[in-house]
Amino acid sequence: MTERPMIEAAGLHKRYGETKAVDGVSLAVPRGTILGVLGPNGAGKTTTVRMLTTMTAPDAGSVHVAGIDVVADPRAARRRIGVTGQDATLDELLTGRQNLQMIGRLSRLSKAAAAARADQLLDEFDLTYAADRLAKGYSGGMRRRLDLAASLVSRPEVLFLDEPTTGLDPTSRLRMWDVIRALVAEGTTLLLTTQYLDEADELADAISVIDHGRVIAHGTARELKAMVGGEQLELTLSEPSGAAAGALSALVTSDITTSDDGRTLRAAVTPGAGKATAIIRALDEAGIAVDDVQFHHPSLDDVFFALTGAPAEAPTPSDTELTEVA
């Protein structure tokens, strides 16, 4: 018998006027794993998180967190969960330490326990040096860390992070990834939303891709990549050419997609000896000049492209290599 998932949602719906913000989302997150909810801006990620965390009631559907019916008993659910929203929820006029102590007290810790927990979290999140400064003076990365620390005060078993790294510089982002990995290593169950394909790939055990309020695919990063099939070919032509797709069709294993400017073609191919030569020869015979040919293993970007016919909207904050800092 498998254990009941720590987060379980079925058939969630939420509309705002004419907008179907969430239109039938179901998901399940087993204990101690990370589910990445991946989708572009406006996909319904935040609305989903809000329904999972008692902040808004679903129009239809059910949510269970740690076995508790969230809609029926939000108070009980709040004792088990931590939430870090997309926008920081800090008290700007309190110091970092005062923020954490206040959350601790409101989470029913004793004064002494709240103070000890605050010190411990400040230490774990490298904020001890700024503990007695007002939160309004914190940098973006520090605010995110303090906000996340605030969600961890009562040691929740289930944690929800809504776009935890959006807007962070690459260094702060890597630091946040480390923090998240450490949390899950301790047994926390985590649902995180992101617009960044590399983030989901890097952190999540399973990924639900959502778009327009619906889950359009679910699986591990590897399974999702397998859906795209084979190796990815990306061709850049010297001039846009209507004949290119026809010339290539016998050599590829998927539909060919063409970029807006008509110069970049993408498709899946079965790798094999002489593949690049065959492609260039076929195009050359059709009188089409080629600037660049690339093969790569499919990324989640390709998955998104294959699923929605559009590239993921938000680029990663840095397309260059991120360097680890000591």
Added chain:
Amino acid sequence: MSTLTAPTARPADAPVPPPAAEPSRSLVGRAREWVADVGVLTFRNLVHVRREPAQLSDATIQPVLFTLLFVYIFGSAMHIAGGGSYKMFAIGGLVTMNLTTASMGTAVGMSSDVATGMMNRFRTLPMSRSAILAGRTISDLLAAALCGTIVLLTGLAIGWRPDHGLVGVVEGMAVALLFAYALSWFTACLGLLVGDPESAQGVGLVILFPLAFLSTCFVPAAGLPTVPRIIAEWNPVSAVAGSCRELFGNPNPAALSDVWPAQHPVLMAVLSSLAILAICVPLASRLLRKATTD
């Protein structure tokens, strides 16, 4: 679109650990938790007052300024029916006027908590929701007590004397603070309706300033033209000002008028405060519930 199956769960045979803190089931336990929440939030709001220059000056510098300005500018031109100096007449009105306009702070505080996302944080905690309103109105009551005391001290410094001594002063302040507390709940509703501090400040100003000025805070009603006079006579703010004057033992020309509120200022002030509370406490709680579930 194809949907793949979830990866198999990691084996986890550990039982669900107990949550950080169990809710109290007894009434006494829950009451104690509520009091603790209110205490934490009241303290937090008072820290804000200390750190926000605008809020601090509203409670400390503004009452001194208003008191000096009104006493020395109006006072030089004013004759009080029934005798007495303007200074003696003015202090009860100035306490009332300062507390009336200061009650706007609750609107600003509530809407800031909505606008900054603090309300989002609160609603994910297992705390009592009503403690948010209680903590806010109590910290504003304490700020109002400070503000009122500063008016009285300024008055004493420039020669105001209460004939009924300390007991009378405490009684008068109690009536004024009850009224200020009721207005706080009213402006809490405004703050929750408006949802951002700048607009809350604007709306509060438009409602509270006419309320404070169309009263007998600065001038006796008798000298006013008919329409403003009738408004001032029935305005609960006038009853509060009249209560202060009567209880302080200062000249209260309203006592010469035969309209009911002028004859029974304390009763009028207390009844209007209770009426405002009866309407605004449940309304604010409903608005907060709406603001924290959607």
